[in-house]
Amino acid sequence: MFDRRDALKSIIVGGAASIFSPNTLLASTAPAKEKLGIALVGLGYYSTDLLAPALQTTEKCYLAGIVTGSPEKAEKWKQKYNIPDKNIYNYQNFDSIANNPDIDVVYVVLPPSMHKEYTIRAAKAGKHVFCEKPMAPSVNDCLAMIKACNDNKVKLAIGYRCQHDPNTQEFMRITKEKLYGKVRMVACGTGYFDNRTTHWKQNKALGGGVMGDMGVYALQGARLATGEEPIAVTAQASTTRPEIYKEVEETMMFQLQFPSGALAACHTSFGIQMNYLQVNYERGWLKMDSLSNYSGNKGSHSKGIIDFPLKSQQAKQLDEDCMALMNSTQLIAPGEEGLRDIKVVEAIYKAAKNGGTVKI
Helix, strand or coil, X not given: CCCHHHHHHHHHHHHHHCCCCHHHXXXXXXXXXXXXXXXEECCCHHHHXXXXXXXXXXXXXXXXXXXXXXXXXXXXXXXXXXXXXXXXXXXXXXXXXXXXXXXXXXXXXXXXXXXXHHHHHHHHCCCEEEECCCCCCCHHHHXXXXXXXXXXXXXXXXXXXXXXXXXXXXXXXXXXXXXCECEEEEEEEEEEECCCCCXXXXXXXXXXXXXXXXXXXXXXXXXXXXXCCCCEEEXXXXXXXXXXXXXXXXXXXXXXXXXXXXXXXXXXXXXXXXXXXXXXXXXXXXXXXXCCCCCCCEEEECCEEECCCCCCHHHHHHHHXXXXXXXXXXXXXXXXXXXXXXXXXXXXHHHHHHCCCEEC
């Protein structure tokens, strides 16, 4: 019969040769959590208006803590969400989050240039990481983030909320089951008119530019609609407001080639309102009238409609990712999924700069 005292004695006497470690023993006796505690890192619009409200409705996680460089925001959030002082951090003392059992997951909601640093710091603190998209400005950053999480035995999920949306999952199913045969051509556009002039999206050093932000939605539309990874790309960048987009592109058009022979024409912009996906198969068609909105994404195809109401993409994403952590099952969008996109994004920038076709 297993005796906890004998196991503990074995640890003390046997040292490294022991079949148990203190962490293993504690984990085996600690009760499983019914909800995981999430700390939001960065309290901008997305955290304030979308993630924090969603965390008031989730079933498998809750808002346990915050990380901010603003004492004013810290006090406001403390009062609004009843966050204890011990769960409020700034960017200087962030690493001490390792000692806080209330925090299971760190959700990085910062400009892309900061994703690598805070993902790695969170991983070293022993916390699982949810990271907003784009995953990072470069493939090397993405690889370092994945490695840090693997080395520290924590999970990394990218905030691709649309992949949790049943409307997205439906057009993926239609392709996977070949309802209309093979995909032959895709057209996809995602963009909006942005009047801001000093946001990180206009700042190259912070990871700005439309391709890494709205462009990822267009790229995901093509990748998910075909069920394939692109093998070659051509691209053209343009800017109509150089006084705002001095360092980065305002609009990007890119064309993708897939192994099956499918082609995709994609468009993304901070100066044009668009949000659609058109897929033409061998024997049918599909169109999403809104592809990447926070709600109300829907569409139609040759034999029916796609319209699955969803109260909150963010709440569904958070619950499903936390369920995957709790059950040790596959995440819908792990770090490797973010890496796939950034590999293509790098190729798109290269093609736009140099001209011609860039193989991936």
